[in-house]
Amino acid sequence: xxxxxxxxxxxxxxxxxxxxxxxxxxxxxxxxxxxxxxxxxxxxxxxxxxxxxxxxxxxxxxxxxxxxxxxxxxxxxxxxxxxxxxxxxxxxxxxxxxxxxxxxxxxxxxxxxxxxxxxxxxxxxxxxxxxxxxxxxxxxxxxxxxxxxxxxxxxxxxxxxxxxxxxxxxxxxxxxxxxxxxxxxxxxxxxxxxxxxxxxxxxxxxxxxxxxxxxxxxxxxxxxxxxxxxxxxxxxxxxxxxxxxxxxxxxxxxxxxxxxxxxxxxxxxxxxxxxxxxxxxxxxxxxxxxxxxxxxxxxxxxxxxxxxxxxxxxxxxxxx
Numbered sequence: 001x002x003x004x005x006x007x008x009x010x011x012x013x014x015x016x017x018x019x020x021x022x023x024x025x026x027x028x029x030x031x032x033x034x035x036x037x038x039x040x041x042x043x044x045x046x047x048x049x050x051x052x053x054x055x056x057x058x059x060x061x062x063x064x065x066x067x068x069x070x071x072x073x074x075x076x077x078x079x080x081x082x083x084x085x086x087x088x089x090x091x092x093x094x095x096x097x098x099x100x101x102x103x104x105x106x107x108x109x110x111x112x113x114x115x116x117x118x119x120x121x122x123x124x125x126x127x128x129x130x131x132x133x134x135x136x137x138x139x140x141x142x143x144x145x146x147x148x149x150x151x152x153x154x155x156x157x158x159x160x161x162x163x164x165x166x167x168x169x170x171x172x173x174x175x176x177x178x179x180x181x182x183x184x185x186x187x188x189x190x191x192x193x194x195x196x197x198x199x200x201x202x203x204x205x206x207x208x209x210x211x212x213x214x215x216x217x218x219x220x221x222x223x224x225x226x227x228x229x230x231x232x233x234x235x236x237x238x239x240x241x242x243x244x245x246x247x248x249x250x251x252x253x254x255x256x257x258x259x260x261x262x263x264x265x266x267x268x269x270x271x272x273x274x275x276x277x278x279x280x281x282x283x284x285x286x287x288x289x290x291x292x293x294x295x296x297x298x299x300x301x302x303x304x305x306x307x308x309x310x311x312x313x314x315x316x317x318x319x320x
Contacts, residue, residue, distance in 0.1 A: 023266065025088065027259050032095055034245040034254040042193050042242040046185030049238035053181060056174030059084075122256055130310040131247045135261050137303035138240055141201055142268035143275070144293035144300075145236060147208055148229050149173065150273045151280070151289070155211065156222045158284060165219040172226040177234025184235035185242075193246060194308045197239045198301045203232040205297035212290055240265065 030045065037044045059080070066076030125131055149170065156166040188196040207229045214221045244261040248254045279288040 023262075025092075027255065027262060029091065029095060030241045031245070031255040031258050032097055034242070034248070034258075035097055035251060040189060041245060042185040042188045042196075042239060043182075045242045046181040046235075046238045049181045049234075049241075050178050053174045053177040053234060057171055057178070060171060122260060125257060125260060128247070130307050130314065131257065133303045133307035133310065134243060134247055135264055137300040137307065138243070138261060139264045139268045140296045140300035140303065141236060142240075142265045143272040144208075144296035145201075145204060145233055146269060146272055147276055147289060147293040148211070148225065149233070151276065152211075152222065152225060152229075155214070155286065156219075159214065159222075160217040161219050161222055165222065169222055169226040172223060173230030173233070176227045176230030177237075180231035180234030181238040184232075185238060188239070193239065193243055194304050194311075197236060197243060198304050200232045200235040200239070201297050201301045201304075204229060204236060205294045205301075207232065208290055208293050208297075212287060 030048065033044050033048055034041055063076065063080055066079060067073050069076075071079070152169050152173075153166045156169060157163070184196050184200055207225060211225060214225075240261075241258060244258045245254045247261075248257050276289040276292065279292055280286065281288075
């Protein structure tokens with residue numbers, strides 16, 4: 001509300017302040033789940049991440065109604081800020097660390113099954129081959145997974161789809177992501193976390209590749225992409241946190257390993273959309289951004305396969 005047509009004001013408020021605040025809220029709220037769950041952590045995280053889908057499903061239409069209605073921009077933004085502030089306060093007030101784990105001494109389980117105490121060393125994570133490949137995989141995936149989230153609406157507009165359908169594709173993706181963040185995470189308990197996220201990543205790559213085949217102005221293909229991609233991309237995004245948490249050797253490493261991983265994920269999601277826009281150019285060369293996204297997703301799935309191999313080599317068992 002205090003911005004006055006100055007870029008630096010918008011950058012500092014929406015970019016720096018909001019981004020830092022969201023990061024400070026996201027990491028503790030997702031990491032604390034790992035203190036309560038072990039084998040069912042992906043399913044629990046998936047349920048928690050449905051809140052993001054519900055927010056993406058409800059907040060944009062509400063903002064559109066308020067800002068373009070009789071309420072006006074200023075009052076509409078005040079209402080949204082108050083609503084989000086109350087919801088955030090309730091969420092923060094409900095979070096509690098698991099006392100038995102948060103107060104325990106850091107321990108490391110060795111190959112012989114014994115446990116020894118040690119202090120955390122974030123620099124040592126770079127020597128953990130399995131963890132490094134997981135971070136590389138999530139970095140590659142994050143560089144590309146937001147492609148339809150940012151450009152499906154533009155693609156629909158370029159194909160002369162009605163503005164109403166084009167605008168609602170993002171809302172439809174968020175709605176489909178609700179199931180995507182529950183069902184695949186539940187199935188990961190049976191098929192393995194890495195196996196399911198690899199499958200979901202390759203499914204996302206196939207859907208992005210299929211977008212090139214859309215040539216008509218019919219709404220059905222774009223609605224189908226929104227539903228299917230929303231489902232599988234929602235699964236991938238919700239599985240990143242439990243996958244990073246699974247790299248922790250002790251419960252005390254969950255927050256730090258997740259935080260380091262999300263540092264690279266955040267960088268990837270920051271630079272990914274501008275790279276895609278540069279590849280599209282003003283002439284809208286859709287195949288360039290498509291190939292870029294598909295190659296990175298396949299590379300991410302390959303890095304996950306390597307991480308899974310190292311897991312088997314280290315412990316003799318895959319992810320559970």
